[in-house]
Amino acid sequence: EGAIAAVNSFVVKAAMGIGGAIPGYVLAATGYVANQAQTDTAKMGIIMNNILIPSIITLIAALVFGPPALLLLSWLTTAAFVFAVYASQTLSPRPMHRTLVRTRFQ
Numbered sequence: 001e002g003a004i005a006a007v008n009s010f011v012v013k014a015a016m017g018i019g020g021a022i023p024g025y026v027l028a029a030t031g032y033v034a035n036q037a038q039t040d041t042a043k044m045g046i047i048m049n050n051i052l053i054p055s056i057i058t059l060i061a062a063l064v065f066g067p068p069a070l071l072l073l074s075w076l077t078t079a080a081f082v083f084a085v086y087a088s089q090t091l092s093p094r095p096m097h098r099t100l101v102r103t104r105f106q
Contacts, residue, residue: 023049051080 030045032038038046058076 022053026053047084051083055080 026045026049027042030041030048032042032045055076058072062072
């Protein structure tokens with residue numbers, strides 16, 4: 001029982017370390033600079049951290065663990081689509097978020 005708890009603790013800590021490092025490496029590779037206007041490459045790195053990497057990990061989980069993970073994959077795909085639509089509007093030259101705020105609250 002103690003060995004199982006030790007292995008579980010190790011796996012959780014290793015996953016948390018890797019899960020925190022991967023987005024940092026992606027942002028560093030795409031040229032992210034904190035507290036400054038971001039380039040299109042850095043914005044794509046942010047989108048990769050929010051859509052592409054979780055989708056790949058979920059797909060691997062769906063292949064390993066089977067049908068219950070497919071439900072999560074379908075939810076993640078829907079969320080990724082919604083985020084991609086929002087990101088495409090945010091990356092466009094016109095300030096879409098101001099337009100949405102004006103129409104919603106007037």
